[in-house]
Amino acid sequence: MDADLNGRPDPDVPDASILSDTVFLTDLRRQMLKFATLQLANPHAAEDAVQEALVGALKNANSFAGRAALKTWMFAILRNKIADTLRHKQRMVDTSSLLHEDDEDEDFSALFDRRGHWHADERPASWGNPHQSLHQNQFWRVFELCLDGLPGNQARVFMMKEFVELDASEVCTAVGITTTNLNVMLHRARLRLRECLENNWFLKGERT
Amino acid sequence: MMNCQQATRLVSEAQERPLSLPETMALKLHLMVCSGCKNFSLQVPFLSQAMKAYGQGGEEESTAADPKK
Numbered sequence: 001m002d003a004d005l006n007g008r009p010d011p012d013v014p015d016a017s018i019l020s021d022t023v024f025l026t027d028l029r030r031q032m033l034k035f036a037t038l039q040l041a042n043p044h045a046a047e048d049a050v051q052e053a054l055v056g057a058l059k060n061a062n063s064f065a066g067r068a069a070l071k072t073w074m075f076a077i078l079r080n081k082i083a084d085t086l087r088h089k090q091r092m093v094d095t096s097s098l099l100h101e102d103d104e105d106e107d108f109s110a111l112f113d114r115r116g117h118w119h120a121d122e123r124p125a126s127w128g129n130p131h132q133s134l135h136q137n138q139f140w141r142v143f144e145l146c147l148d149g150l151p152g153n154q155a156r157v158f159m160m161k162e163f164v165e166l167d168a169s170e171v172c173t174a175v176g177i178t179t180t181n182l183n184v185m186l187h188r189a190r191l192r193l194r195e196c197l198e199n200n201w202f203l204k205g206e207r208t
Numbered sequence: 209m210m211n212c213q214q215a216t217r218l219v220s221e222a223q224e225r226p227l228s229l230p231e232t233m234a235l236k237l238h239l240m241v242c243s244g245c246k247n248f249s250l251q252v253p254f255l256s257q258a259m260k261a262y263g264q265g266g267e268e269e270s271t272a273a274d275p276k277k
Contacts (some may be wrong), residue, residue, distance in 0.1 A: 108213055118209030123244035130254045134261055143258060161224070162259035168224040187220040194251045 019058065024067055029054065029143075032078055038156050039164060042192045049085065053077040086174040098187045107188050111195075124194060127202045139201060146196035152187035157182060210238050215245045219252050 018024065029050065036046035040043040057074040064070040111122045118124075147155055160171045172182050215238045218231055218264075227235065237245045 059243070112211070112213045114211035118212045118244045124247035124251060126243075126247050127251060127254070130251070131257070134258060140262070143262065159259065162263060165260070182263050183224065185220050186224065187217050190220050190255055191216065192253055193255055194248065197251075197255075 018064065018067055018070055021067070023064060026072055028074065028144065032074065035075075035159070036078060036082060038152065039160060041156075042067070045085065047083045049078060052081060072149065079164055081089060083166060086160065086164065086166060087170060107191075111191060125198060127198070130202065133201065142201045146193055149196055150189055150192055154185050154192070157185050158189040158193070161186065209213065210234050212238075212242060212245050215239070216248050219245070219249045223252060223256060 018117065023148045032053065033046060036049045037043055040046050053074050055072060056077055061071075064073065113119055113120060147159070150158065157175060157177075158169055160166050160174065161168065166174065168179065168182060173180055175182075177185075216233055218227060218235045221227070222235075237250055
């Protein structure tokens with residue numbers, strides 16, 4: 001695979017263009033590794049999972065119409081592999097580190113007043129038709145930055161639920177937390193993620 | 209009447225489990241009078257759709273990121 005990653009660009013062979021795009025492949029690998037490490041909480045297992053997905057996908061790389069299709073395919077393989085690992089493995093995390101990582105009250109008091117109502121400047125605004133943003137490159141950069149900004153435990157369970165698509169009880173088993181813990185973490189993750197997207201994207205106007 | 213912190217909690221939990229009838233009623237009443245929470249209730253399903261579209265080549269091919277209901 002190193003050979004593929006280090007291959008020279010060859011403009012005469014269009015089919016090989018993806019494989020010789022080292023910037024694209026290196027960046028893709030970085031994204032996959034970050035995601036796998038967060039989900040599996042085990043650097044070695046994450047390396048293995050990413051390696052498998054890369055090797056599998058690169059074998060068929062010439063049949064992909066473009067970078068986006070290749071990326072889709074690689075993430076699909078990786079996601080399946082992670083879902084499988086999480087479902088079948090006993091929990092792999094020290095749960096104590098998950099539960100008192102951040103202070104719940106502090107989180108909420110930044111957003112809500114003592115009576116539990118929004119602070120005036122924190123109240124969610126209308127996003128209009130947000131789905132158009134899904135087609136914009138810049139949106140995904142902001143989205144990734146916002147995911148990165150979540151505390152690790154919140155990002156992990158949010159992605160496990162919404163991206164790996166485990167159901168809530170499977171997430172609880174994989175991470176070793178109660179449903180109540182999970183609900184609190186997801187609530188906070190959604191509040192933070194939406195705030196970040198609103199401040200850095202939706203209120204700034206959609207850019208192309 | 210429930211407050212915004214409780215309302216957003218229920219909106220979030222509705223992604224994981226069906227709400228009970230009393231919860232649904234109380235939440236609906238709150239959303240009728242609270243634009244902030246109403247906006248939040250529209251944003252939460254979008255976050256879910258965006259997360260599912262993430263890594264699906266959404267950066268270059270719009271078809272892959274097609275948001276389904």
